[in-house]
Amino acid sequence: MAPAQYPISQAHAIVQAQFQAQLQAHGLTFNPTAKRFPPKPPAPFKPVELLPTARRKRPKPNEKHLPEKASAILPESALYTQLLDLEARLDAALARKKVDIHEALKNPLCVQKTLRIFVFNTFSNQNRSEPPTWTLKIIGRVLDDGEDPDHPGFFQRPSPYPKFSAFFKRVTISLDKRLYPDSNIITWENSRSSATHEGFEVKRKGDQEFSAQIRLEMNYSPEKFMLSPALREVLGVQVDTRARIVSAIWHYVKARKLQNQSDPSFFHCDQPLQNVFGEDKVKFSMVSQKISHHLFPPQVILLEHKIVLSGSSPVGSACYDVMVDVPFPIQRELSALVANVDKNREVDACDESICGIIRKIHEHRRRRAFFVGFSQSPLEFIKALVESQNKDMKILVGESGSGHNADKERKSDFFKQPWVDDAIVRFLNRKPAVGSNVPGST
Structure with a gap:
């Protein structure tokens, strides 16, 4: 859309003609209707989201330091400065230790413990008029050293180890399809459950005995694999993680001095390794890829329990022992230590109090200097x-530092300088503001 044309006054036309004559005398031209580019708008402010539970900023280190002038007045403040240096060294040491602990917690050490699994069932109302029911229960607990699982309070005592369901990725219970055609398969998956459990139970109505199949798939973290017979013969390991398997191959090569002397990135294969890789020479960087077809999911645990509905209840208290990996006891202590170090509310309160005292010292020092x-x-x-104070007042009212001199501008000769004509034309040709009463606006 073309810009609107506004009628100009006679004074405006005279001033504009005089200004153009001056420009032509110097070989220049001026077009007052030329398109002017509007000033670039300022970049919008980035919105800041205010959180209701925003954490208080910790005081900056320099806010806790005494000024040099105050230190000169108070010779005893040297002790406070020494304490600050000691605190800085202590904070640096704690920060390094926290990093080390976090790295250790990322790859926790594990020890093998025995997980004892109990499988049994209970029943009720088998010889009464009410509908008969039965309940299949699968519970388990990690055995600690010297712990008696036959003790009456075995399951009542708190355990420092993970709960039973944490050791399994998936639990599948298969019932007799003829008796329960619509719900004969019951599946529990660890990925769909946020909480861990001491065990599982399945309750159904029925008065006929049958055998239930229980399938337990182990949950390894990090993931473990079962080795092929050829790789098992080389390493003597049946189930392990990929990283430990690759490390074991490296130790095997190093112990038998199979590394290539001319090119250390390769190693020669003896007969057992040739049965695994099928080559005479293999590059170390390709070991993890080449052993993939020698790694399989670990075997599942298959249990069978006969649902008995007569005799004393519970029935069939069979138990099975499975070796599982549990976090090393020190890992729990390290986690608790990191949590306690992070909860430094008391330290933050002391820092805030110190900063307040330092600010008061600053104020008292200024008053003393006055x-x-x-x-x-x-x-x-x-x-x-x-x-x-007079200089500060001039700065505030704009008389100093702004390039203007009020006494000089009051003289009439001030407005007879060569730049005045150009300033008047620029003033008259400026873009009028909406609703303003300046010349040129409607």
Whole structure:
């Protein structure tokens, strides 16, 4: 859309003609209707989201330091400075230890313990008029050293180890399809459950005995694999993680001095390794890829329990032992230590109190400097103070530092300089504001 044309006044036309004549005398031209580019708008502010539970910022280290002038007044403050240096070294040491602990927690050490699994069933109302029911229960617990699982309070005592369901990726219970055609398969998956459990139970109505199949798939973290017979013969390991398997191959090569002397990135294969890789020479970087077809999911645990509905209840208290990996006891202590170190509310409160005291010391030092300066030379001090305040006042009202001189601008000769004509034309040709009463606006 073309810009609107506004009628110009006679004074405006005279000034514009004089200005163009001056420009032509210097070989220049001026087009007042030329398109002007509007000033670039400022970049929008990035919105800041205010969180209701925003954490308080920790005081900066320099906020806790005394100023040099205050230190000179208080010789005893050297002890405080030494304490700050000691605190800085202590914080640096704690930060390094926290990093080491976090790295250790990423790859926790594990020990093998025995997980004892109990499988049994209970029943009720088998010889009564009410509908008969039965309940299949699968519970388990990690055995600690010297712990008696036959003790009556075995399951009542708190355990420091993970609960039973944490050791399994998937649990599948298969019932007799003829008796329960619509719900004969019951499946529990660890990925769909956020909580861990001490065990599982399945309750159904029925008065006929049958055999239930239980399938337990282990949950390894990190993931473990079962080795092929050829790789098992080389390493003597049946189930392990990929990283440990690759490390074991490296130790095997190093122990038998199979590394290529001319090119250390390769190693020669003896007969057992040739049965695994099918080559005479293999590159170390390709070991993890080449052993993939020698790694299989670990075997599942298959249990069978006969649902018995007569005799004493519970029935069939069979138990099975499975070796599982549990976190090393020190891991729990390290986690608790990191949690306690992070909860430094008391330290933060002390830091805030110290910063408040330092700010008060700053204020008292300034007051002391004021009175000391006044007591030494009252007249010169008052003159310097008045001059400083006068300069500050001029800056505030815009008389100093803005390039304007009010006394000079009051003289009539000030507006007879060569730049005045150009300034008037620019003023008259500026884009009028909406709703303004300046010349050129409607």
